[in-house]
Amino acid sequence: MQAREDGAGQAARSKRADARRNEETLLDAAAAVFVASGVEAPVRDIAAEAGVGVGTIYRHFPTRADLIVAVYRHQVEACAEAGPALLASSATPYAALGQWVDQFVDFLVTKHGLAAVLQPENTGFDTLHAYFLDRLVPVCTQLLDAAAASGEIRPGLDAYELMRGVGNLCIGADSDPRYNARHLVELLIAGLRRPD
Missing domain, CATH: 1.10.10.60 (Homeodomain-like)
Known part of the structure; x- marks a missing residue:
């Protein structure tokens, strides 16, 4: 039996x-x-x-909203899991940070459509935003701390501010074909480097 x-x-x-x-x-x-x-x-x-x-x-x-929310959560999880994996497999913590931010940009491109489905006053939107912050800010903090400890970037950088800055650079990329958000994000990440 x-x-x-x-x-x-x-x-x-x-x-x-x-x-x-x-x-x-x-x-x-x-x-x-x-x-x-x-x-x-x-x-x-x-x-x-x-x-x-x-x-x-x-x-x-x-519904389409169900699919979009599921994609959003799936990508948050993928981004959260990628941070430690990149730290373990990349040549340097700074390289891991750059690769993670690149994946974060891909996520943000998808995330922008969420606003068309869920309005900010909707409690579901607030819950997803809190989930996003709870999962990704600690991962970004870990990457920044590792890159600072290795001497590659300035110490004391705030993960939330960096993520917000990257997000702001991605706004509008879909409405202007000449606007290269990824290039601007690369410049932002290059600017984190510790001066020689």
Whole structure:
């Protein structure tokens, strides 16, 4: 009897793991389409990117708002997990910081469409913003502290201020094709370096 229960439990865990991977595939595809075409991109484009039918997306995310919020949370988690991984794998803490900020910029490009779905006076928006800050400010702090401890950047930089500055540089990038937010963010990060 115990062996049957163990097998059933393992099968259920395996099914949950498969469902999580499938949902992550959908969210990654949606994020890629949102970055390329905005959050109003047709669901069929997301389905094609994910290699699934449109109905599969609607089964997981009944409304566009559900999908956008899920992508937002998924990308926050990916950004949060990337910080420590980059610190462990990059040549220097400053390089890790630069790579993380680059990923943060990709996230911000997707995030801008959230305002079209959730209004700032909506409590859901406030909850997501608090989630964003709670997950990402500590990661950015860790990266800044590591780069400062290695002597690559000035000490005492505030993660929230840096993230806010990067966010402000990204505003308007979608409305002016000559505006290169990524280049300006690179200049900002270069400006963090400790003078020789």
